[in-house]
Amino acid sequence: MNFDPRFTGRKFSSVGTRPLRPDGIDKVTGRARYGADFNMAGQLVGRILRSPHAHAVIKSIDTSKAEKLAGVKAVITAKDLPDLTDGDAAMYDILDNSMARKKALYDGHAVAAVAAIDARIARQALKLIEVDYEVLPHVTDVDEAAHHHAPLINDQVFTEGLEEKPAKPSNITKRTQFGHGDVHKGFAEADFVIERSFKTEQTHQGYIEPHACVASVNPDGTADLWVCTQGHFVYRQHCAQLLGLEASKLRVTSSEIGGGFGGKTHVWAEPVALALSRKAGRPVKLVMTRDEVFRASGPTSATSIDVRIGAKKDGTITAAEATLRYSCGPYAGSWAEIGAMTAFACYKLENVKTVGFEVLVNRPKTAAYRAPSAPMAAFAVESSIDELAREIGMDAVDFRIKNAAQEGTRASYGPVYGPIGIGPTLEAVKKHPHMKAPLKANQGRGMACGFWFNFGGQTCVDLNIGMDGSVSLAVGTVDVGGSRASLSLVAAEELGIDYSQLKAIVADTSSLGYNDMTDGSRGTFSSSMATISAARNAILILRDRAAQMWDIPVEDVVWEKGHAIAKGEKYGNLSPLSLKDIAAKSGTTGGPIAGHSELVADGAGVSFATHICDIEVDPETGATRVIRYTVVQDAGKAVHPTYVEGQYQGGAAQGIGWALNEEYIYGKDGRLQNAGFLDYRIPVCSDLPMIDTQILEIPNPNHPYGVRGVGETSIVPPLAAIANAVSNAVGVRMTHIPMSPPRILAALDAEREG
Amino acid sequence: MAGVAVSTTINGDAVEYLCQPDETLLEVLRDRLGLTGAKEGCGTGDCGACSVIVDGRLVCSCLVLGAEAEGRKVETIEGMAHGDQLHPLQQKFIEHAALQCGICTPGFLIAAKDLLAKNPSPTEEEIRFGLAGNLCRCTGYDKIVRAVQDAANVMKGA
Numbered sequence: 001m002n003f004d005p006r007f008t009g010r011k012f013s014s015v016g017t018r019p020l021r022p023d024g025i026d027k028v029t030g031r032a033r034y035g036a037d038f039n040m041a042g043q044l045v046g047r048i049l050r051s052p053h054a055h056a057v058i059k060s061i062d063t064s065k066a067e068k069l070a071g072v073k074a075v076i077t078a079k080d081l082p083d084l085t086d087g088d089a090a091m092y093d094i095l096d097n098s099m100a101r102k103k104a105l106y107d108g109h110a111v112a113a114v115a116a117i118d119a120r121i122a123r124q125a126l127k128l129i130e131v132d133y134e135v136l137p138h139v140t141d142v143d144e145a146a147h148h149h150a151p152l153i154n155d156q157v158f159t160e161g162l163e164e165k166p167a168k169p170s171n172i173t174k175r176t177q178f179g180h181g182d183v184h185k186g187f188a189e190a191d192f193v194i195e196r197s198f199k200t201e202q203t204h205q206g207y208i209e210p211h212a213c214v215a216s217v218n219p220d221g222t223a224d225l226w227v228c229t230q231g232h233f234v235y236r237q238h239c240a241q242l243l244g245l246e247a248s249k250l251r252v253t254s255s256e257i258g259g260g261f262g263g264k265t266h267v268w269a270e271p272v273a274l275a276l277s278r279k280a281g282r283p284v285k286l287v288m289t290r291d292e293v294f295r296a297s298g299p300t301s302a303t304s305i306d307v308r309i310g311a312k313k314d315g316t317i318t319a320a321e322a323t324l325r326y327s328c329g330p331y332a333g334s335w336a337e338i339g340a341m342t343a344f345a346c347y348k349l350e351n352v353k354t355v356g357f358e359v360l361v362n363r364p365k366t367a368a369y370r371a372p373s374a375p376m377a378a379f380a381v382e383s384s385i386d387e388l389a390r391e392i393g394m395d396a397v398d399f400r401i402k403n404a405a406q407e408g409t410r411a412s413y414g415p416v417y418g419p420i421g422i423g424p425t426l427e428a429v430k431k432h433p434h435m436k437a438p439l440k441a442n443q444g445r446g447m448a449c450g451f452w453f454n455f456g457g458q459t460c461v462d463l464n465i466g467m468d469g470s471v472s473l474a475v476g477t478v479d480v481g482g483s484r485a486s487l488s489l490v491a492a493e494e495l496g497i498d499y500s501q502l503k504a505i506v507a508d509t510s511s512l513g514y515n516d517m518t519d520g521s522r523g524t525f526s527s528s529m530a531t532i533s534a535a536r537n538a539i540l541i542l543r544d545r546a547a548q549m550w551d552i553p554v555e556d557v558v559w560e561k562g563h564a565i566a567k568g569e570k571y572g573n574l575s576p577l578s579l580k581d582i583a584a585k586s587g588t589t590g591g592p593i594a595g596h597s598e599l600v601a602d603g604a605g606v607s608f609a610t611h612i613c614d615i616e617v618d619p620e621t622g623a624t625r626v627i628r629y630t631v632v633q634d635a636g637k638a639v640h641p642t643y644v645e646g647q648y649q650g651g652a653a654q655g656i657g658w659a660l661n662e663e664y665i666y667g668k669d670g671r672l673q674n675a676g677f678l679d680y681r682i683p684v685c686s687d688l689p690m691i692d693t694q695i696l697e698i699p700n701p702n703h704p705y706g707v708r709g710v711g712e713t714s715i716v717p718p719l720a721a722i723a724n725a726v727s728n729a730v731g732v733r734m735t736h737i738p739m740s741p742p743r744i745l746a747a748l749d750a751e752r753e754g
Numbered sequence: 755m756a757g758v759a760v761s762t763t764i765n766g767d768a769v770e771y772l773c774q775p776d777e778t779l780l781e782v783l784r785d786r787l788g789l790t791g792a793k794e795g796c797g798t799g800d801c802g803a804c805s806v807i808v809d810g811r812l813v814c815s816c817l818v819l820g821a822e823a824e825g826r827k828v829e830t831i832e833g834m835a836h837g838d839q840l841h842p843l844q845q846k847f848i849e850h851a852a853l854q855c856g857i858c859t860p861g862f863l864i865a866a867k868d869l870l871a872k873n874p875s876p877t878e879e880e881i882r883f884g885l886a887g888n889l890c891r892c893t894g895y896d897k898i899v900r901a902v903q904d905a906a907n908v909m910k911g912a
Contacts, residue, residue, distance in 0.1 A: 018851075020848050020849065021848065021851070023856070024847075024848035024853070025840070025844075025848070026856075027853055027856030027859050028834075028840065028844035028845075028847050028848055028853070028856075028859055028860075028863060029791070029831065029832070029834070029835055029840075029844065030789075030790070030791020030792070030830070030831035030832050030860045031791070032856055033790070034793065034857055036784075036790075036793075036794065037784075037790040119781075120774065120776075205891075206889075206891050207855075207857075207891055208793070208795040208801055208803055208855075208857045208858050208889055208890070208891055209793065209795065209855070209857040210794070210795070256855070256856065256857075257855055258793070258795075258855050258856070258857025258858075259854075259855045259857060259891050259892055260855075261891070287794075289797060290795065290796040290797060290798065290800075290801075480854070480855065481854045481855070481892065482851070482854060642851045642897075643851060643854075645851075645897075646851055646854055646892070646893055646897065649893060649894035649896045649897070650854065650891070650892045650893055650894050652894055653893075653894030653895065654891065654894075676796065676798055676800060677795075677796050677798070677800035677801050677889060678798065678800045682889060682891060683894075683895075684885075684886045684887075684888075684889065684895075685881070685882045685883075685885045685886050685888070685890075685895045685898070685899065686879075686882040686883045686885075686886040688882075688894060688895055688896075690878075690896050690899070691894045691896045
């Protein structure tokens with residue numbers, strides 16, 4: 001089918017309204033079923049034994065005592081997950097992360113698992129498994145790990161991306177570089193140069209729902225997996241490959257998802273649950289504890305970033321350079337690469353160079369976290385931008401406006417921008433009443449910008465029209481923030497019917513074609529494109545059926561406002577046929593009416609945001625309080641503005657937590673010291689003010705309605721916005737995230753001592 | 755291990771069950787009684803997703819033993835609506851989009867119900883501190899606070 005994705009500038013009747021979400025009642029009554037809320041007949045309880053060591057050779061594992069415990073139905077180790085990855089290094093890492101094969105690589109690395117008739121027996125069985133470890137030296141700090149004296153985590157790793165292949169292995173897996181122009185020349189032209197170094201600590205996505213699944217493998221090679229995931233189709237592929245199953249025989253159903261933020265884009269314990277089920281011959285429910293979630297899933301990179309920016313007296317940036325070191329956990333990743341791409345994406349630069357280094361550490365495998373890698377790079381760059389504006393004597397907003405990227409600017413990571421929102425968000429911030437509000441003593445205001453690419457990708461949608469004229473929409477992206485509502489709005493818009501006539505569901509892997517992971521802010525962008533395409537395909541059939549009912553040529557039938565209309569004066573006596581009228585006759589005009597779409601959603605429009613933050617610092621204790629916060633972000637087109645606001649507010653709150661409180665704290669023994677919500681403190685209700693939002697709509701030319709992804713960008717600016725606010729409040733430049741009270745107090749003390 | 759026989763009242767109904775002495779009320783609700791509306795976010799009383807009301811007191815059901823429910827009145831999210839009539843808090847949470855993923859929502863609703871029972875006209879600050887025992891990672895709390903404010907106004911007018 002020929003589908004034209006280009007923006008048309010149509011007037012909307014459904015899109016842009018704010019109806020109630022279809023999953024609302026289930027979620028407020030406790031009926032919505034999440035990962036741990038599903039059960040199967042004969043189900044066992046799975047539990048995982050995890051390494052207490054940050055780095056250790058697994059010399060032997062004796063499971064015999066656990067196997068003999070009454071009620072234990074299966075015990076597995078890496079031997080029960082043979083290597084079927086066939087040289088695919090990324091899949092091997094996923095396999096090894098699911099269950100350690102030769103070495104435990106972090107505190108919390110899975111080494112064995114049991115399935116038992118109840119949780120109590122499963123816990124007892126774990127205690128009976130004897131693992132003989134040879135403890136090795138470990139390294140958890142990103143800068144220490146990058147040093148050539150550091151303990152080697154994988155002696156097969158030789159740094160990629162260097163001009164010459166290195167002779168010795170290293171914890172640095174890869175070097176990447178981006179940019180254009182000549183930074184040496186650029187710095188020579190500068191009147192002012194700022195050079196700063198920054199560190200950010202590791203944070204967790206902190207979804208409230210722990211990873212949970214129910215796995216059932218049958219003797220005939222078919223299997224079912226019920227799981228909370230951001231991408232059941234990808235989970236199916238990965239699990240099928242690791243277990244040696246045929247993908248189409250493994251049906252994966254995505255439960256309601258209790259938060260993911262990138263952390264549920266990777267398989268963790270699911271292959272283990274399937275392996276336990278296969279060995280026990282019964283379904284297995286496996287739910288991580290919160291301790292396991294922190295120790296063995298998810299975290300983002302810890303980073304160390306050096307930034308150098310030069311500008312002329314008139315405020316023109318002449319050169320910008322950054323070196324970014326990102327921790328990956330014990331497996332190769334591309335986290336610094338993404339940071340290097342995003343670092344200077346907000347600016348129009350003639351001379352720019354960024355270099356990223358991926359660093360292995362004895363910490364859990366790094367996972368995506370909402371605009372992964374961008375917040376840390378933005379913290380370093382946007383803090384430096386503020387410092388440079390101050391040196392020049394320019395207003396921080398005006399300095400950014402002067403250097404903001406525009407349509408036609410070559411981005412620091414390569415492509416040339418189309419219409420973009422960085423300039424408009426800055427202009428909106430400049431005019432915003434928040435910028436003029438008075439401040440009290442020890443209060444400061446900061447602002448910062450953020451960028452995220454946004455993704456598209458493979459997407460399928462089925463749209464089925466019932467004989468009563470109601471419409472069901474089956475989508476393959478997971479609903480992480482209200483997308484069933486927004487996609488129903490899009491289908492209503494395209495078909496010209498009322499939102500209440502539609503019901504959207506997330507289909508399982510056996511009911512719909514392949515869909516990529518719900519990541520990269522692609523859910524509404526991609527699935528709305530497929531929904532529009534599916535609806536247009538359904539309209540072709542609706543027109544054809546109306547033509548049959550009228551016995552006129554289909555070319556004379558148009559679709560307007562939910563009705564087939566016979567075009568031309570000769571059809572003056574034919575009353576329009578509603579979707580309902582046509583559906584009612586479908587049994588005699590050719591059968592069920594549906595529209596399908598399978599496409600690759602290209603052209604995800606890049607996203608920009610600018611945030612304003614007021615903060616109060618207690619100079620006696622170093623404690624901070626966010627007193628006002630404003631998010632301005634380009635949505636392209638806000639399909640359901642309330643849920644767009646929700647994304648802006650949620651991302652800002654996560655960024656505030658990252659900036660002020662959250663961090664993984666490791667002891668000298670390499671063990672995580674704060675694997676719980678008491679000691680890893682995410683923002684609570686009393687920590688935050690209302691979070692004001694302003695939605696800008698600069699249409700994405702590559703989407704029929706102009707939609708851009710909105711989910712991720714809002715976590716990018718807060719780290720720097722808050723650091724800039726602290727600097728303006730009490731005159732200290734914080735270069736280490738989180739800006740916890742002890743760190744701020746130490747900075748204030750250092751300042752007082754001169 | 756011998757089970758403990760418990761007679762209790764849950765959402766107004768008499769309920770009897772056997773549980774292990776070390777089994778939490780949350781485990782009993784979810785695994786024995788099929789009341790999966792209360793969620794386990796942490797199991798250590800830090801997130802509030804398992805909030806229930808026991809004899810008028812807001813508790814984390816992961817910190818209460820199943821055996822301790824003997825002779826008490828337990829209110830869970832499953833009992834919050836009256837038939838098909840949603841509680842004003844439930845209605846306002848939907849109207850204000852005070853939920854995204856929804857995993858924390860049952861706990862927030864129970865905690866908010868307890869808050870409004872004790873303080874029918876809370877200030878924004880009182881709402882924020884009253885709900886500080888419940889974690890939400892999606893919303894930034896803005897729309898939750900507004901939903902509770904609006905529900906409080908509706909309930910006062912009722």
